[in-house]
Amino acid sequence: MTTIVFENVWKEYDDRVVLERVNLALDDHEFLVIIGPSGVGKTTLLRMLLSQELPTRGRILIDGEPIAAEPTADRGVVFQRYSVFPHKTVLGNVMMGPQWAGAPVLGRFFGARRRALEERAMALLTRVGLAEHAEKYPAQLSGGMQQRLALAQALIMKPKVLLLDEPFGALDPGTRKSMHELVGELWEENRMTIVMVTHDLPEAFLLGTRVIAVDKPRKDPQAPERFGATIVSDFEAKCRSVRESRVFEAEREKARLALIGGHSVPVDASPVPALMKD
């Protein structure tokens, strides 16, 4: 369960107001998409959710508690341009986060702990379609494959909140489409809250359960930095029945994979048994 609340949040750099009066209450397991003109402050909103920037006024609450002042592993991020460790393999890149979190001095697990992590990383790489590329280096991957690796790298930390900053912006239309499907499925399977920035309106309404537009409602031509941007529109992008049918489909897919794989994948008790017939 993850809720996010912005309470009268402002962000200013010296005399320059970037964001003002941002109020937002996000339910558990929303897929929020932020749209708006270039330079308006969308990435700044994401950076505040990561604690890479702090609000100059107001506060942000996650699950009712003030957001941690430093970035934490329960908030993952994927950017448009993926930055990886070029000297690490695909598998090595996915294993890095948990190793630095669990062994901060050496950055490396050994023995059974390492084998368990390797298994978990391989399962995730299988999920994002990269298992057969596990021993390759990032330079040998296409743009879409690199973004799938970025997703695996974020997901291995089991984030409660996943932040996506134009993650598909550099991809060709075909790859983009398959990434939309993958992200939609991962969102359901992992029950995360996702906050994504995009410039692409169809993408926003395809993926989001809620879409907000950020812009400057007040403008001073003499002093453009005097006023900041805020939420100017807020759309419920998917009605509850559509969302619930997606949950239903995701559960069915999990059950199908469990049957094919011949091993047990935790499946919620809900509607799945009845569906296994088809």
Ligand SMILES: Nc1ncnc2c1ncn2[C@@H]1O[C@H](COP(=O)(O)OP(=O)(O)OP(=O)(O)O)[C@@H](O)[C@H]1O
């Ligand atoms: N550290 C900083 N110091 C001063 N100004 C900053 C800083 N970080 C961001 N800004 C300014 O804040 C404004 C909002 O930037 P931000 O990157 O959030 O916009 P954006 O909506 O994500 O833009 P784009 O769509 O082009 O990526 C910009 O005018 C930027 O120059």
